[in-house]
Amino acid sequence: MKIDALATPxxxxxxxxxDFNIKEMARALPGxxxxxxxxxxxxxxxxxxxxxxxxxxxxxxxxxxxxxMVAAGLGEDLLLANELVDARRLGALVANRARVxxxxxxLESIAAAASxxxxxxxxxxxxxxxxxxxxxxxxxxxxxxxxxRGLEVRGVMGYEGHVVGLEDASERARxxxxxxxxxxxxxxxxxxxxxxxxxxxxxxxNTWATEIQAGSYxxxxxxxxxxxLPFRQALFVDAIVISSCSxxxxxxxxxxxxxxxxGNPEAEGADVWFCSDEHVTFGPPRRVGDMLRLVPAxxxxxxxxxxxxxxxxxxxxxxxxxxxxRGW
Amino acid sequence: MKIDALATPxxxxxxxxxDFNIKEMARALPGxxxxxxxxxxxxxxxxxxxxxxxxxxxxxxxxxxxxxMVAAGLGEDLLLANELVDARRLGALVANRARVxxxxxxLESIAAAASxxxxxxxxxxxxxxxxxxxxxxxxxxxxxxxxxRGLEVRGVMGYEGHVVGLEDASERARxxxxxxxxxxxxxxxxxxxxxxxxxxxxxxxNTWATEIQAGSYxxxxxxxxxxxLPFRQALFVDAIVISSCSxxxxxxxxxxxxxxxxGNPEAEGADVWFCSDEHVTFGPPRRVGDMLRLVPAxxxxxxxxxxxxxxxxxxxxxxxxxxxxRGW
Numbered sequence: 001m002k003i004d005a006l007a008t009p010x011x012x013x014x015x016x017x018x019d020f021n022i023k024e025m026a027r028a029l030p031g032x033x034x035x036x037x038x039x040x041x042x043x044x045x046x047x048x049x050x051x052x053x054x055x056x057x058x059x060x061x062x063x064x065x066x067x068x069m070v071a072a073g074l075g076e077d078l079l080l081a082n083e084l085v086d087a088r089r090l091g092a093l094v095a096n097r098a099r100v101x102x103x104x105x106x107l108e109s110i111a112a113a114a115s116x117x118x119x120x121x122x123x124x125x126x127x128x129x130x131x132x133x134x135x136x137x138x139x140x141x142x143x144x145x146x147x148x149r150g151l152e153v154r155g156v157m158g159y160e161g162h163v164v165g166l167e168d169a170s171e172r173a174r175x176x177x178x179x180x181x182x183x184x185x186x187x188x189x190x191x192x193x194x195x196x197x198x199x200x201x202x203x204x205x206n207t208w209a210t211e212i213q214a215g216s217y218x219x220x221x222x223x224x225x226x227x228x229l230p231f232r233q234a235l236f237v238d239a240i241v242i243s244s245c246s247x248x249x250x251x252x253x254x255x256x257x258x259x260x261x262x263g264n265p266e267a268e269g270a271d272v273w274f275c276s277d278e279h280v281t282f283g284p285p286r287r288v289g290d291m292l293r294l295v296p297a298x299x300x301x302x303x304x305x306x307x308x309x310x311x312x313x314x315x316x317x318x319x320x321x322x323x324x325x326r327g328w
Numbered sequence: 329m330k331i332d333a334l335a336t337p338x339x340x341x342x343x344x345x346x347d348f349n350i351k352e353m354a355r356a357l358p359g360x361x362x363x364x365x366x367x368x369x370x371x372x373x374x375x376x377x378x379x380x381x382x383x384x385x386x387x388x389x390x391x392x393x394x395x396x397m398v399a400a401g402l403g404e405d406l407l408l409a410n411e412l413v414d415a416r417r418l419g420a421l422v423a424n425r426a427r428v429x430x431x432x433x434x435l436e437s438i439a440a441a442a443s444x445x446x447x448x449x450x451x452x453x454x455x456x457x458x459x460x461x462x463x464x465x466x467x468x469x470x471x472x473x474x475x476x477r478g479l480e481v482r483g484v485m486g487y488e489g490h491v492v493g494l495e496d497a498s499e500r501a502r503x504x505x506x507x508x509x510x511x512x513x514x515x516x517x518x519x520x521x522x523x524x525x526x527x528x529x530x531x532x533x534n535t536w537a538t539e540i541q542a543g544s545y546x547x548x549x550x551x552x553x554x555x556x557l558p559f560r561q562a563l564f565v566d567a568i569v570i571s572s573c574s575x576x577x578x579x580x581x582x583x584x585x586x587x588x589x590x591g592n593p594e595a596e597g598a599d600v601w602f603c604s605d606e607h608v609t610f611g612p613p614r615r616v617g618d619m620l621r622l623v624p625a626x627x628x629x630x631x632x633x634x635x636x637x638x639x640x641x642x643x644x645x646x647x648x649x650x651x652x653x654r655g656w
Contacts, residue, residue, distance in 0.1 A: 007391075008656070009656060039605055039606070061605060061606045062606060063335075082570070082606060082607075083571050083578075083616075084570065085568055085569075085617045105571055106572070106616055108617060109570070109571070109616070126573070130575075130601065130609050131578050131607055132570065132571035132607070135573070240413055243411050243433055243434065243437070243452075243459070243460035243461070244434070245454070245463070247458075248458055250411075250459050250460050252410075255587060255589050255626075255628070255629040256587075256628070259583060259584075259588070260588050260589040261588040273458065274458075275589065276489065277628050277629065278367070278389045278390060279410075279460070281459055288413060288437070289413045289436060298583075300584070301583040301584050301605065304584040305632065305633065307655050326635075328335050328336070328337060
């Protein structure tokens with residue numbers, strides 16, 4: 001099948017670049033040094049390639065992602081890096097012999113883990129991002145509570161999400177160190193073998209975590225593309241020009257084809273003016289029927305909009321994969 | 329079923345408000361004066377309620393929306409208000425006795441309509457939005473070309489999308505008039521019975537169009553909520569607080585649950601700080617396990633993220649509907 005036979009907007013992955021990115025990361029962080037985050041791609045076919053590259057454990061953001069990974073035979077060592085107030089669906093996976101470790105950061109989330117049938121947890125520590133995670137000074141006490149509830153505490157996690165996107169590499173490294181000093185202090189109180197942290201933006205400078213939770217590296221986006229990382233842009237949305245005038249053109253990919261929180265998509269040789277539900281207006285104008293290849297500003301919420309993604313090489317469509325970890 | 333049994337994030341519709349909005353619009357624009365736009369909700373169960381309120385024709389933005397409407401028995405008079413370079417999937421619907429009218433604005437889109445098996449078109453006219461539509465002065469010539477290709481030209485359409493969101497009502501009305509003067513000038517050259525235009529923001533001031541293409545009115549969002557229209561906010565995303573500290577809380581609805589192009593969702597009594605993939609951070613803090621009801625900033629791309637929506641009345645879940653017009 002040729003690429004011009006795809007219904008547009010078409011989400012496509014450059015096969016060579018995906019392969020390069022996965023190999024480059026596996027070289028830098030081999031085996032269990034990387035716990036790839038599946039929230040970035042939500043696609044078990046991509047997770048299988050990451051497993052083939054040597055990574056046995058995966059990070060998930062939702063229960064559905066855990067369920068889908070187990071269904072795909074990738075449930076050897078999953079970390080749900082998020083808190084739950086009802087862990088029964090995870091407990092059902094554990095009862096069926098999947099290994100799922102859950103993040104906890106409060107008495108309530110520990111109680112949910114224990115009563116839901118989860119056996120293993122990590123203490124989630126706030127290392128500076130205004131999101132989940134306990135105060136570093138509370139981590140040891142929470143670990144004691146978790147153990148008293150019969151839970152195995154595998155260690156700590158702490159996501160430096162306020163750092164991973166900083167464009168200045170030295171500032172990124174400096175703030176990553178500050179965050180990890182907080183996490184290591186918590187780990188000293190908690191114990192366990194895992195210190196889980198990091199993302200694509202800190203995969204190389206975070207030398208304190210025992211495992212890095214990077215996900216975006218496999219596909220990349222405009223935002224991460226600004227950081228000077230070795231990973232190549234592998235994800236695109238192909239659209240067709242459906243209308244054109246002397247000043248601008250309109251192609252058939254819009255707000256429902258792109259995560260928009262990081263701004264408009266970009267396209268080589270084109271200036272994107274704005275997106276509507278099913279349109280992107282850009283200049284300079286091109287001919288009706290021409291293809292426009294767009295780069296999403298943010299990979300994760302872009303993948304979540306699409307039912308499927310096409311693996312392409314030049315003009316050839318090699319495979320079509322369901323984005324099977326969507327929803328909740 | 330009670331609302332607290334729903335997996336979160338849960339997309340919910342207040343049944344009473346949906347009913348109010350549909351009735352209020354049917355009172356203002358009865359029967360064929362409204363051609364509801366299904367892109368706003370992408371849900372045939374909601375379209376069925378709009379049909380029950382007396383509207384026989386519908387507006388669509390994608391081929392998939394047309395196909396889904398026909399499959400649901402709502403293919404009596406569909407307008408695909410968008411250009412195509414390949415209309416064969418629409419032609420297949422027409423061959424199966426659905427009535428589908430296609431927007432055209434160029435020789436290429438006319439050729440696609442004719443060769444794809446579509447029989448009826450409207451000339452799409454640019455009335456000021458930098459998107460699709462021909463120059464008003466070209467509309468008559470394009471209509472002649474379309475007729476020479478054997479197409480029935482039902483009239484014109486022209487969407488004043490640059491006007492519908494203006495918060496100043498008198499400015500909205502003034503610019504709507506300017507846009508419709510362009511459209512009526514084109515219509516004088518084109519002929520046909522249809523002058524199709526408008527949206528929720530201009531449903532009352534656009535008195536020149538023969539039919540209004542409003543869609544958002546049924547569910548509403550933060551952006552349209554600022555215009556002082558009589559329609560009530562009917563759509564919400566319910567999330568659960570999963571983490572809390574002394575300064576903020578985090579609930580489990582994020583970038584993959586909301587169209588973000590109009591900004592963050594809002595919540596009564598809460599100040600939304602920021603969204604991550606699966607989180608919203610807000611203050612002041614609430615207790616872990618509490619429910620947070622969020623209002624999406626933009627309805628259309630929010631609906632497109634979710635597999636299903638729950639119709640609720642107070643704490644009761646009355647029905648669960650698939651959002652079956654998603655994708656392409």
